[in-house]
Amino acid sequence: MLSLSPTLVLTILTCGISLYAWSNQELLNSWILDPYRVKRSNEWYRFLTSGFLHADWGHLLFNMLAFYSFSRVVESIYTQVFGPTTGLLLFLLLYLGGIILSDIPTYLRHRDDPGYRSLGASGGVASVLFAAILFNPTGGILIFPIPFEIPGFIFGLLYLAYSYYMGQRRGDNINHDAHFYGALYGIVLTLILIPRVGPLFWEQIRDFIA
Helix, strand or coil: CCCCCHHHHHHHHHHHHHHHHHCCHHHHHHHCECHHHHHHHCCCCHHHHHHHCCCCHHHHHHHHHHHHHHHHHHHHHHHHHHCHHHHHHHHHHHHHHHHHHCCHHHHHHHCCCCCCCECCCHHHHHHHHHHHHHHCCCCEEECCCCCCEEEHHHHHHHHHHHHHHHHHHCCCCCCHHHHHHHHHHHHHHHHHHCCCHHHHHHHHHHHHHC
16 A cells, blocks of 8 residues: 655645646646746746646656656655654755746746746656655666666766757757756755765766776
């Protein structure tokens, strides 16, 4: 039987809200990140609520599978290091803070663009994913359709480079900036909270390369 962990609660909550919003246009419009309206109506809550919305099944399943897969180890380590209550609060700061802070560059870029909107938990998912990579940089990550595992730190470098490149191109409707800044937030916050992770990270990389 699955325990009612924060990871599971957030996954179920996000799936439920996303599914409901697909049939409720009013909720979708009032929760989506709309920088133009945020600036003019002070609807700052959209930075958070947009993270519980997704565009379609593919978007939702990709984000939630990645979140659930990597959050469990991060949640466990945070709880071990800080205790159940503080660990839970810091885990929420990692995930929800990633959703919020990763959208700030998007807001600054599009605050005068009445046609721009974005949604999704990508910033928070990237924060958790990169915290997990810090804890286990040489652990293999399997990415469909590649038939072999990629070490976490190599995947992380490729992920950051791709997100930054696509964010500069702005050639599609995906908010690649949220991926990039969410990942950086996850790295920085985890290093601030657990500084010893940094030397352990490099030690694992050195042993892997040697």
